[in-house]
Amino acid sequence: MSTATAVLCDRIACRFPTSLGESYTAIKNVSLVVDEGRFVTLVGPTGCGKSTLLNAVAGLLSPSEGTIEIFGQPLKGLNRDAAYLFQQDGLLPWKTALENVALGLLFLGLQRREALTEAAHWLHTVGLAGFEDRYPHQLSGGMRKRVAIAQCWAVNPRILLMDEPFSALDVQTRQLMETELLSLWAGSEKTVLFVTHDLDEAIALADEVLVLSAGPAARVIGSYTVDLPRPRNVAEIRLEPRFVEIYRDIWEQLRGEVVRAHGRERGA
Numbered sequence: 285m286s287t288a289t290a291v292l293c294d295r296i297a298c299r300f301p302t303s304l305g306e307s308y309t310a311i312k313n314v315s316l317v318v319d320e321g322r323f324v325t326l327v328g329p330t331g332c333g334k335s336t337l338l339n340a341v342a343g344l345l346s347p348s349e350g351t352i353e354i355f356g357q358p359l360k361g362l363n364r365d366a367a368y369l370f371q372q373d374g375l376l377p378w379k380t381a382l383e384n385v386a387l388g389l390l391f392l393g394l395q396r397r398e399a400l401t402e403a404a405h406w407l408h409t410v411g412l413a414g415f416e417d418r419y420p421h422q423l424s425g426g427m428r429k430r431v432a433i434a435q436c437w438a439v440n441p442r443i444l445l446m447d448e449p450f451s452a453l454d455v456q457t458r459q460l461m462e463t464e465l466l467s468l469w470a471g472s473e474k475t476v477l478f479v480t481h482d483l484d485e486a487i488a489l490a491d492e493v494l495v496l497s498a499g500p501a502a503r504v505i506g507s508y509t510v511d512l513p514r515p516r517n518v519a520e521i522r523l524e525p526r527f528v529e530i531y532r533d534i535w536e537q538l539r540g541e542v543v544r545a546h547g548r549e550r551g552a
């Protein structure tokens with residue numbers, strides 16, 4: 285049986301108006317294919333357009349050029365097959381962890397009791413049994429992130445779009461969350477497109493790493509298969525010789541883009 289294409293971007297460009305009345309081309313000629321069930325990470329220098337690309341795939345912004353298809357259908361408006369996990373968790377501060385997770389399920393039309401039962405199941409799955417009645421400010425950063433992950437998983441999306449979801453966490457919590465994310469994902473058949481500026485994280489999680497060039501007009505300039513065995517312990521896999529080899533290959537290409545982006549930021 286052939287694998288479905290979950291996400292297809294065909295030569296997309298995204299432009300934004302500038303304060304000077306001109307237009308800034310953040311990404312251009314971006315083409316990529318993500319097969320169903322794959323975990324693909326997207327790395328690139330700061331400000332190159334990673335979030336812009338993810339927003340386009342989420343349907344939050346419409347490309348100025350090119351087309352996006354989701355499971356073979358042209359994307360029009362919001363991507364209903366996808367859930368989006370941002371850097372900030374976006375939990376509602378006046379709702380408990382349980383109510384926050386139940387929210388998406390209520391939007392889907394579940395009865396309140398059913399939504400709460402399902403939400404409790406997901407909080408349990410992410411290791412937060414007993415914390416159902418806590419408000420976001422009563423939870424640690426890692427716990428809030430777990431609630432946000434439960435929120436995403438509860439609505440059972442076919443695609444998960446993640447924009448630097450763990451970047452605000454300390455290193456140990458971050459590695460724990462990455463490993464937990466991988467065990468949730470394993471066998472789920474969900475497609476993940478995960479943006480990060482951290483090459484270690486990109487390799488540790490992925491089946492494939494895509495490299496974006498420095499902006500403006502950033503595009504995909506490299507694709508690297510990560511042939512490390514699964515299941516992976518994210519903290520330990522970084523010490524494997526094969527990991528280091530893949531890191532070197534990608535960094536060789538990424539380094540030039542990082543230098544270019546840095547130069548542009550400084551007006552060089």
Ligand SMILES: Nc1ncnc2c1ncn2[C@@H]1O[C@H](COP(=O)(O)OP(=O)(O)OP(=O)(O)O)[C@@H](O)[C@H]1O
Pocket residue numbers: 300301308310328329330331332333334335336337481499
């Ligand atoms: N709504 C917008 N209006 C104007 N410019 C924008 C808008 N969104 C993004 N940009 C510009 O597009 C470029 C790409 O931004 P984007 O946030 O996608 O980059 P990024 O790679 O995700 O950045 P970072 O690594 O810092 O998170 C930047 O120069 C940014 O200023």
